Amino acid sequence: MSAFARVTRRSLLRGGAVMLGSAAAAPLLSACGGGGQGGNPKELTFWNFYGPNPQPDAQSKWFTDLAAQWNANNEVKVKLHYMPVTEYLAGRALQTAFSAGEGPDIFLLSPGDFLRYHNGGVLTDLTPYLGPDQIADFADGALDTRKVDGKVYGLPMEREPLAVFYSVDAFEQAKLSEGDLPKTWDQLLDVAGKLTSKDRFGLLFETIPGYYQNFTWYPFMWMAGGSAVPENGGPGFDSPAVHSALKLWQDGITAKVCPRKPQGDGGTDTPANLGAGFAAMQQTGIWGVSQLAQNNAQNNKDFRYGVFPLPVPEGGTYTTSVGGWAFVANAKGANPEAAAKFIAWALGANDAEGVERGRRWNTVVKANLPARTSVQEAAKSAGAFDDPALKVFLDKVVPGSRGEPRYTPEVYKAVSDAIQATQLGGADPAKAAADAAAKIDTFLKGYKGAAML
């Protein structure tokens, strides 16, 4: 009898089930083993959202030049793996790779995501590959959120502080001048009201839930004297300071001077919002300087804008949040030692070539504040901060700033829910803060990871 003739529905299903079971067991068992040591120790993969970009730009070239320079002088090579920033930020590709034990050897990490990866045991201690002078060269606080127990687990490429950008034309149309730039929260909403028209909002705060929205809201919480987790014996999230910061953002929506839904990529996107006349003032980061310059160049526009530090509540102390991505090495990669050496060389080398590399990244191909003092001095000497907006960032925005905090996803989500519930859901700030505080406190009772800063 032919083998085909023996195929029945029942036997086909039975065979299929066996095949499924076998196929399922193999990856499950292999996944239990974990680790990405199966990679090539002579070739380090470097996942990033800059280069080699299929549409090459200066930032992409900086990355490809970096890899080429390293590869020309080292036996262990670096291979760049580019992915669009939206895909990188969504975290699926990176997370899936780590879940499968195939995480890249080197990757970019923001402070907001630091604890997830550190507590997962995949970050390499870079301290053995850095001299004390190299560590000391990083500006005050630049390494704080990348350190655990005095060990450095990531080297920042840049510092990206938050401020408020404003449209000069919108101010002039509303008959406002530089002297009217708001310095307090009350003034901020008042000026926003004067700038609001039928097709323009006065002020834009981020409304899309996520790490970025939290990052932009934290400074208001800090300025009022609050914190997301108890600090120095403080009350934690359920405090009058937190209530007032939540209420500020809520008031912007209820007064209809802030949009519920920004344009383009949201609060990070200055051309689509401030530049397009959708908002007259926009809270965003220093990257807005290069975004607007590029937008002006591409569209042959002369959009006039200015920058001022975040307004302060009555009786509060000024601060802002400083973000910025860091290079980190996968401790479960094929060659963590070589990956750490590469990072120490790329971002920590304090010879003339290393300083120049940092200067170019921060002030030529991007508009950032350098994370290293030596790079900042070199940039100053080269006139990088002659640009009025960058000068405001350097002289007025950064002094008194605080690094983007590193909280676990559980804390971040509780804070995010409170912001969303009050800002867009109309919830009572005190109740939203109490609900979030209860979740945070419950989580902290069982938390055993690195300190939240």
Added chain:
Amino acid sequence: MATVADSGTAVRRPSGAAPPPVWNRRRREALAGYAFVAPDLLGLMMFVGLPMVLAIGVSLFNADGFGGYTYVGLDNFRQMAGDTQLWQSVRVTVTYTAAFVPIGFVVSLGLALLVRDHFPGVGLVRTLFFVPHVISLVVVGIAWQFLLVDKQGAVPTLLRPVGLGDTSFLGDPSLALGSLVAISIWFLMGYNMLILLGGLKDIPKEYEEAAAIDGAGAWQNFRHVIWPLLRPTSFFVLVNSVVGSVTGLQAFDLVYVLTQGGPAGSTSSVVFYIYQQAFTFNDHGYAAALTTVVVGFLVAATATMFGLTKGGRFDAG
């Protein structure tokens, strides 16, 4: 005539009878059937069956997303009872389904009836209704985001004369889910229209002509002739819509592109919540347990619907 079996035992067969065909018609048809089904079956096993089995396995572990697996038995399933945000997401999905399925069905059926009979340009009209479905959902999301943006979007601008220019369709928690339902219907109406059109075309014209001779009006014709005969097709569309509204692309892609679950959690569907558990919180075990329950619920719901309606035929014996 006699033949000798291998054992040497003589087997007698009636003289003149043909040998039993190994490849009789029934077997040949069965083989052809399996061959036709095989590519789909393999795809289903690889991309649906295997992940389902894996999900059940992973749901029994605490999987941290970095290769660490700790066996926790049914803990991930027990966690669901006290997870208030999960139940909020369930409410969102139930509301979305309750609105999307009936409204989407009525709209699609209306369109199918509209383009059922021939009129000049009917092909073009059908194509226009179907076009949204061939566009990527991500592109659909971006396009609608552009159209609905506060103050400056085309829709708020059109509504300004009636005093609705300040309406935030995607930023107001009371409107955001409704906006997603409307966009989903716009996206899927052409696809469902096409399926219902196929069902309508299968109804013999003679039945309607006979009803007309008996004095049936348009509504009576629809109520007593078209609707009963369209039941199996309608059933397919409804089941497909229910499953799609819970786990389909529109339940995730549109939410991801347009609202990220906001504002204030008002559009955080169950699948989006599962995604967050896996890729925001690294809780892959819990995400797998949630997936297992959702799939189990859908299988049970579909089987129940099939059972109660006799596979959509309702009155079959």
